[in-house]
Amino acid sequence: EADIYQTPRYLVIGTGKKITLECSQTMGHDKMYWYQQDPGMELHLIHYSYGVNSTEKGDLSSESTVSRIRTEHFPLTLESARPSHTSQYLCASTSGAGQPQHFGDGTRLSIL
């Protein structure tokens, strides 16, 4: 069982609010990722990090931002939520190339 945790699991919030989605892993992995997943669609990479103080944007343009101050923690922030941000957000980590990505159970976000 992978030790990667996401909170909250579900969030329903109004437009314009600032949101932070938490992701923590206890495996000591340097590489961490954020994906966006809509029903019936493939996962899209929105952010990744190769280690502390390293963050990069993924393939899918996102208005969110991320930070990596500690190895185990990779939070994602939306400064002003909009209905278009409604989606499921999955966090993952891996020990390196060729190794499986371990996923959290996701945060299902609904912006009203």
Place this chain on the structure above:
Amino acid sequence: KNQVEQSPQSLIILEGKNCTLQCNYTVSPFSNLRWYKQDTGRGPVSLTIMTFSENTKSNGRYTATLDADTKQSSLHITASQLSDSASYICVVSDRGSTLGRLYFGRGTQLTVWP
């Protein structure tokens, strides 16, 4: 364009029956192919990994095959159980960058009925 296509989109089978899920990809240069299982409301979990030189790999009742020449993979589930109901996602990794870029299929939604 690097893509991963899965079929069927959804599948319903009776408990105890076998089924096969398909994955076609155009990712190049190819590094490896993984099958993930994603239960409803959970994150994906890796089932198998196939590298270029491997043709078949089993994990319990799950058997994955890879034909690197035709760029096709299949996941065969034997003697299905209710707990097999999930989305099965094919993920292909390239080796064209240090990122080991992943390409995800849309998944096959499998439902096992009693």
